[in-house]
Amino acid sequence: MNWAVEQPWVLAGLCLSLLPLFNSGLGNTPQPYLSLLPADNVSVIISGLLRLLAMAAITGLVLGMAGLHRTEQSRERIGHGAHIVLLLDRSSSMDNTFAGQAANGKEEAKSVVAKRLLTEFVAKRNNDLIGVAEYSTAPLFVIPLTENKQAVQAAIAATSTPALSYTHVSKGLGMALSFFQAQPLTGSRIVLLVSDGAAALSSDDEQKLRIWFKEQQVRLYWIFLRSAGSPGIFDQPQDSRDDNAQAMPERYLHQFFSRLETPYQAFEAESPDAVKQAIANINRLENLPLQYLERIPKLDLSAHCYQLATLLILLLLGINFLKVKR
Template sequence: MNAALEFSRAWALLLLPLALLPLLPGRRDALVFSHVPWLPPDRAGAALGWALRVLGALAVAATVVAIAGPQRPETFVQRTGHGAEIVLLVDRSRSMDERMVPSDWRTIDPLNLRYQAASRGEPKGKVARELLAKFVAERRDDRFSLMFFSSNAIRIVRFTQHDAVVQAGITAGNIGRGLSDTDVGRALAAAFAEFDGRAYSGSRIVLMVSDGGARLDAATKQRLHAAALRNRVSLAWIYLRSVNGPKLDTPGQASEAVPEIALHRFFQTLPGHYRAYEAEAPEDLARAVADVARQQNFPLDYAERVPRRELGRIALALGIACCALLLALRAVTLGAWR
């Protein structure tokens, strides 16, 4: 940790010699007596006089330092915790504005389920944002990066441990309506690239929340495979399954034609650990997020950013305190003389 001290107005330090002025004897301190040995020793008065001078010098010095603008520069501190570096990759396409099925969907007539979901269910995006906000709040040692995607990936927050910034980014995802197009391949490539150039310090994961899949071409698959291998990234996909949507574990070669199933099977070939969660109702999504939290709890080394700290107020407070004591001692001295 760099503990150096910086000054925003260093030229003001040239005024520091002025602090010596109160230490110099003044003419008013010279009293005329016919015979000095007749004076009794006044140790208390001498100590009080020196206290007044020292307080005056400190008041001037502290004021000069406050004018110079002292500050501790931004530093980084190496710490070790338990958690992960997590990229939150959230689908912001128009389908995420649709509603999830209600919590009691298993008791609803299947013929009436779509209508019930459209009228009583919570919007997928809203439920996802609320649970991700809670997820971030509960994981103090993690470092988060936040991205939204539809036709393009949009980076909202770079890796940070300050959850207030991430929370603000998650809240911002509620603004406006999403686009109709979704490019999962481009979004995942951007998410994996977030780890480029970062020193490997512990568990890494891309947590993707989406309700749709995609059929990726061979070149995109190759790029994603290389990026996951290069950065040693794991992937977790929370699949928000729509009413009558396909199940990811549907067997058979014919199911490869379904984008969600095709994407799921490709993810299973990636070099890092992959885990898929199907969420139909809000409680399913909550369980998926909780399971990710349990899985990603390994030792993590990270550099914590310590922001710049202004110290001018401390110097100014010291100067004011010295002036207050100076006035109090002067008042006591004058009272004693009277």
């Protein structure tokens, strides 16, 4: 139990709760010399009780005003889910349709399709921690791994602004992997790469990525949004002279991912439906047991304090009417 108050300075008012110790609150009676009367245990007890009631009432009011609450707690639970980093391609070709044309009224741009389907995907993943990274020529850190779905949705919504420049996938992957560094290793860790192109990796980058993927035990899903007529990730070169990373970066990137020592799966999507299918697949696959912290929100106790105070004041008033007056 962690108790706290909103306004600590109000607690100074607790001094007031000592007042009933100095004044019984019963008033002076016209019969002046009480010492003449024999000591009466019942009276002492009743008078003490009345003082206690008053002290409790004052304490209740002060604690209520100070905003007593139980702080946010977290409880460890086992559920199904994953830690997912969405790595989104913001290269300018994402603003074209699957047919490779500028988006018009009939067909959606790839970025719009990705945005819509990812929004649905995130809404379905209740227990997951989700982070967002983007890349174009340079990687962009957007939202750290978080259970705050609103933040993730706001970041996905922002991808509808015009896309940026080129595709530098290795830096983006490095950024995405860095998200897991401070996270406990539980459940599955996933990088979900959504892109419409690839770039050749330098051997230096390849080596670093291979080590990082292994160290962080990250599984990789690649949703490749293939435009009509562009090379696919499963294409075989027709001419052996084209069989190099510069001519067929998609194929080579896929091969590199396949050689990683962590699980990897690629989805080549040539239409919005195929993207939907791929995301549904991932949604189904990634439900490993996950240790996660369930948040128990802050519990406001000031209402209870006020309730107590109200009750006690009512009681004191009632007792006050019992007094014999002359």
